[in-house]
Each structure stands twice: as structure tokens, then as C-alpha cells.
Amino acid sequence: MSGLIPIVLLGTLILIFSGRLLVQWSRQSHAQVVTIEDYTEARAALDSVFAETAAIKRIFATDDMEFVSQEGVGDVQRFFLKERKRLAIQWVRMTQKQVAHLMDLHLKLASYTYEPSPRAEVKLTVTYLCFILASNGVLILLWLFGPFEAVRVVAYTVRAAEYFCSEVTRRLENIDPVRLGSARQPRSV
């Protein structure tokens, strides 16, 4: 009976993928052909998400929150927090949407190329999946803690990751290649 599982899985996956094909077909405009211009536009659109860097930083800036906490009443504070949360979530979702669109165009254009590299495709897919994972993590943090606390957590994580990377690099640089070589020698009993 256990031999049935992969076969049932195979059948189910075929049905799922053909359903996906139908959905894809119903969503796309059939006659439209993707061009390099569309791709350039998508990249520009992605850049535009970050165009107003100061304004984006303002969404997450704690100064405003501190000011409202000092001056404002409870209702104002709540309203302010709600608005900032909405804005932050909107910004993350917009970024997700733009990146997804860019990847979509990349894949369509890649299909027209003569020799796509499977290795490069896998690397790009991993990067994209990491982005989806991280951005959804940020969304959850925004939902749970609001923009000000969430940005603190994100900043802490980024700093920790940077510290970890630099520490690993430093240690690698300090490794004595001669000692590393001797460690590879088989031990004598």
C-alpha cells in the first residue's frame, strides 16, 4: 500500500499543475507578448517603490510616535498607530507585488533566450524565495507589533546577520592555511 503513495501523489500533482495552467491562462492577456521594454518598466517601477526614501523612513520613524505619545490623547495615538501600520503594510505589499511582477517578466523573457542556465535560474529562485519568506516575516511582525517595534526587530536581525557574516569572514581570514592543510592529513593511530 505504501507504494501507492508516490503514484497517487503523481496523479494529484498532474491535476494541480494542469489547474494552475488553466488559472494562468485565464489571468494573462493571451495576445500580449512580453518585451524587454516591459521588463525595463518593471525595474523602474520597483525602483520607484523606494524613490521617496525619506518618506518611507518616516513611516517607521519613532520620532513621530514619541511626539504623539507626549502630546496626544489615547484615541489620537491609536489612530496614528493604525494609520502607520496600514501604510507600512501597504508599502511591503507593493514591494512584494513589484518584485513578483519583475520575476514574472524575467521568467517569460528567459523562455525566449537561447541558452538559459539552470544553475543561474536556481540561484535566482532561491533569492526570490528568501525575499518572499523575509517579506512575509516582516508582514507578520507588522501585524503583530506595528511598524515601530517591527522595524526594531528587523534592524536587530539585519545587524545580527551582518555581525555574523563579518565574524565568519574574519575567522576565515585568520585561518592558517598550513594548519588547515595538516588537519586534512589522515591521523596515525
Next chain:
Amino acid sequence: MDTNLIWLIAMALEAAILFRGLRTELQKRYLFFYCYIGCLFLIEVLRFLCLSVTPNSYGAFYWQTELVRIVASYAVIFEIFKRALRHNPGVARIAQELLRVVFVLALAYAASDLLHGGFTSFPRATADLGRYLLYVEGALLLVMLWLFGRYRISFGRNLLGLTVGYSLVVALDVVNLAFLSTPGKESSVGLRKLIPLTHLITLVIWCASLWSSQPEPLPPAERAIDRDYALLAAKTRAALAHLSRRVGRTSRP
């Protein structure tokens, strides 16, 4: 529904698909597919005659013709591959490599399982061979569907109907034959009753989607696309790297 009625409707639908194919000249575009439908129609007629004239030999005849049907259905997979990827040389190349690997792996698995099981009788061996060929076909189809989805390959209405109908019939046949081959066959009773109906649904899908010739997606103009993959991948990588730098900068207080 009465089995004979389903049978007759299926034959009528196959005849209708063939007739419409000739009228709309779609048989020129999807030659292998129409050959498969012709083969299917012939098999159905022969089975019907066999059941009416010599009902005792129907079991063995069914499995022999089923093997022929499964072998002939490989023509459909080839047709889908050829038509869907004709404007996408890069994906076609990747697909060819992947399909070759999957084919060898699935065939090796099927062959070892077949030899391991031993040959009890000729009809049984024929049925097993047909089942393993169907598994291989299912694996190939799965890889193709995954690639179509991943690279957002554009489909015309005709080819989409052909592919979806074919996927439905292969998926359910694979599961049905797997259940049939297990010792406790009673678990597949419901599925076996469902199979003729799904074959009928597939034929309806094919008949509807191939009733008239629909325009196919146009190939892109050469000047509007870039054939150099390395350049495209570098651009996307740069865009993603730029994005992560900006996000990092935004998250710093």
C-alpha cells in the same frame, strides 16, 4: 449511467473530434494528436466488436489494446511539447534535458519493478507493462506542466484544451491502474466507476476546445526580446541585490 451508453457516447465524441479536425484543418496542426484519436476510435470499435462476438476473450484483448493505447498516447505528449515550446528554444532545451533524465529514471524504476514482480501470465505482463509505461508518461507530463507553469508559457485555446484534457485522463488513469494492481482492489471500486466518466469528460473537453481553430499566441518580434540569458539574469540579480540594499537601509533607524 449504463456502461454501453458511455461507450457509445465516447465513440461518437471521438468521431466528432476527428470530423471537426478535418473540417477545421486542425489535424494538420496537431497531426499526432489526431492520429491518437483515430487509434483510440479504432480500439473502441474493436473492443465493442470483441465484447459482442467473443465475450470470453475480452479481458485479454482489453489489456493488449490498452497497451497499444498507452504507447499511442505518447504521441500526444510529443505534440504538446512540440507545439507549446516552438517559440521558446531555451525552455525547450531545458525541457529536453529534464525529460531525458526523468524518462531514464522512471523507465529504470519501472523495469526493475516489472522484473522483480516476475511474469505470471501474458495478460498480466501486458497489463503491468502498460501500467509502467503510464507511470513514465505521467512523470514526463508532470515535468512538462511544471515547466509550462514556471516559464509562463502562453497557450492558445486549442492547445490548452488538449493539454488539460490529456492531464485529466493521465492523472486518473495513473491512480486507477495503481489501485488496480494492489492486492486489496476493493479500495478502487469507486475510482473504477469514475474512470469511464472522466474519459468522457476529457473527450468533451477536447471536442469543445478543438471545435474551431483558435488563434495561437504570436511569437515575439526579435527586436523586442533579448536572446542573451546571461545579460537578463545579471539584470534581475542586480535588481534584487539593489532591492535588498534599499530594504536594509530603510530598516536602519
